[in-house]
Amino acid sequence: MEVGSLHRLGEKKMASQLLDVNISKKYSSMDVLDNLVFSVEENEFLVIVGPTGCGKTTLGNILSGIEKPTAGKVRIRGEIIDPHVHNISYVFQEPSCIPWYTMIEDVSMGLEIRGVDGAKAIQRAKDVIKLVDMAGFEDYYPWQISGGMKQRVAIARAYATNPDLLIMDEPFGHLDAQTRYLMQIEIMRIWEQEKKTVVFITNNIEEAVYLASRIIVLSKLPAHMKGEYTVDLPRPRDLTSPEFLEFRATITRECEIVE
Ligand SMILES: Nc1ncnc2c1ncn2[C@@H]1O[C@H](COP(=O)(O)OP(=O)(O)OP(=O)(O)O)[C@@H](O)[C@H]1O
Numbered sequence: 001m002e003v004g005s006l007h008r009l010g011e012k013k014m015a016s017q018l019l020d021v022n023i024s025k026k027y028s029s030m031d032v033l034d035n036l037v038f039s040v041e042e043n044e045f046l047v048i049v050g051p052t053g054c055g056k057t058t059l060g061n062i063l064s065g066i067e068k069p070t071a072g073k074v075r076i077r078g079e080i081i082d083p084h085v086h087n088i089s090y091v092f093q094e095p096s097c098i099p100w101y102t103m104i105e106d107v108s109m110g111l112e113i114r115g116v117d118g119a120k121a122i123q124r125a126k127d128v129i130k131l132v133d134m135a136g137f138e139d140y141y142p143w144q145i146s147g148g149m150k151q152r153v154a155i156a157r158a159y160a161t162n163p164d165l166l167i168m169d170e171p172f173g174h175l176d177a178q179t180r181y182l183m184q185i186e187i188m189r190i191w192e193q194e195k196k197t198v199v200f201i202t203n204n205i206e207e208a209v210y211l212a213s214r215i216i217v218l219s220k221l222p223a224h225m226k227g228e229y230t231v232d233l234p235r236p237r238d239l240t241s242p243e244f245l246e247f248r249a250t251i252t253r254e255c256e257i258v259e
Helices: 056-064 103-113 118-131 147-160 177-194 205-211 242-254
Strands: 017-027 030-041 045-049 071-076 088-091 165-169 197-202 214-218 225-230
Touching: 017 056, 017 197, 030 056, 030 197, 030 225, 045 056, 045 205, 056 088, 056 165, 056 197, 088 147, 103 118, 103 147, 118 147, 118 177, 147 165, 147 177, 177 205, 197 205, 205 242, 214 242, 225 242
Parallel strands: 045 197, 045 214, 088 165, 165 197
Antiparallel strands: 017 030, 017 071, 214 225
């Protein structure tokens, strides 16, 4: 079958640009990221895939401003990214709920730290807990809910501050296959509703093709860009359709994983 739905970047005109990335990163003498140059559009769902240990988390940390590149810059709407200035949310692989906080306290705390007054913070926390389909669990503690539910709360916390950019680093990596699939459906529903820019890191190619508006494939260490694909399959995507399977096979080949 001809892969008519694949486009090398450049065939489609970019919409409004949010991030402009041009970076390299070394740890001591080890080259980790090798001259990565790409942009991220407003409201897109960009997925970064690459083999284990290739530097995906390092890239996420640099995009968020937590870590500095050794060379080059990340710009957000033209300004050098700074987590103290720009509103960036990060969802990690391990859900990081505070054990002695209820769900509503956990989500509202981040807002209060940012100066939102108590009543408004609670209301916004209720809204985003509802957004992730956790209404009714506001007064539960982390030890009373499942791993998937904790990750929903982490996503609620990430959306609560209405961020310019959401970075998700293998957020479903520790979940069982069925919960992972349900979470993929959920994250799509939320993304389509909220229209936030998401950079999603994964080494699961099926997940990448299911979620992405665009996929960037990284090479093994030191990571350089191997390919960039616009995914224009209709949503919700059918994991068993010939088009989906063809796309998955193409990305798998690009990652040099034998299917
Ligand atoms: N702070 C650090 N200091 C030194 N080396 C580091 C540091 N952080 C990461 N590394 C190294 O950089 C390389 C890339 O690590 P990174 O965690 O970014 O990869 P990854 O693609 O996210 O891995 P995985 O798929 O296993 O999550 C690894 O060799 C790692 O040991």
